[in-house]
Amino acid sequence: MADMQDAGYAGRHALSTLVERVNALVRTIAFPSLTQLALRLALAVPFWRSGINKWDGFLDLNEVAVLLFAQEFKLQLPGGPYGFPAPGIVAFLVGSAEILLPLLLVVGLATRLAALGLLAMTIVIQVTVPSGWPLHLTWAAMALAIMAWGPGKASADHLLARFAR
Structure with missing residues (x-):
């Protein structure tokens, strides 16, 4: 036995x-820094691609972007769907955020704030296109992971924190 x-x-x-x-x-x-860098890049890419398609040049928003927010995109809320208010302004703000926030993520500057901004955009996208929930859930998970664990050592935030000590 x-x-x-x-x-x-x-x-x-x-x-x-x-x-x-x-x-x-x-x-x-x-290892954590590689994982954090991969998360930042993976979250930045779809928003960057979407943002690039909204512009014809520097501060020159294309007509299609405005048209989408004016006629196509609707908030799927109870009692709705509802159109976006001030579609030209919303299109400009969204197009700008889809360029700026991914750039911040890739560089790793104000990373948690950039991830929070993309999480907020993901929530609005989910309310606008509910059928896209599997992809939106992936974006939300990446944004939350970045917000929780930060940008990692391969980031401007890390370098700034080291110099601030």
Whole structure:
């Protein structure tokens, strides 16, 4: 009986050692700063792409962007759908945010605030296009992770914090 218990212990110990080695390998590949950088880039890309499509040049918002907010996009709220108020202004603000906030994320400057802004935009997008919830949930999760754990060491925020000490 003791031999079976020893064999069971040895088997559990070997399995535990194997699991720990695999976990150590995974930690080597997915270290926090790389993960935080990847999250910042992954969240920035879809918003940047959307923002670029709204502009014809510097501060020259294209007509399609305004048309979308004036006629196509509707807030799917109870009693609605409702149109966006002041669609020209909303299109300009959204187009500007879709350029500025991703740039801040990529550089890692005011990162948590930029992620908060993109989370707020994601919520409005969800209310506007409810069927896109799987993608919107992914964006929200990335924004929340950035807000919770910060930009990581590969960021302007990290450099500024080091110089401020």
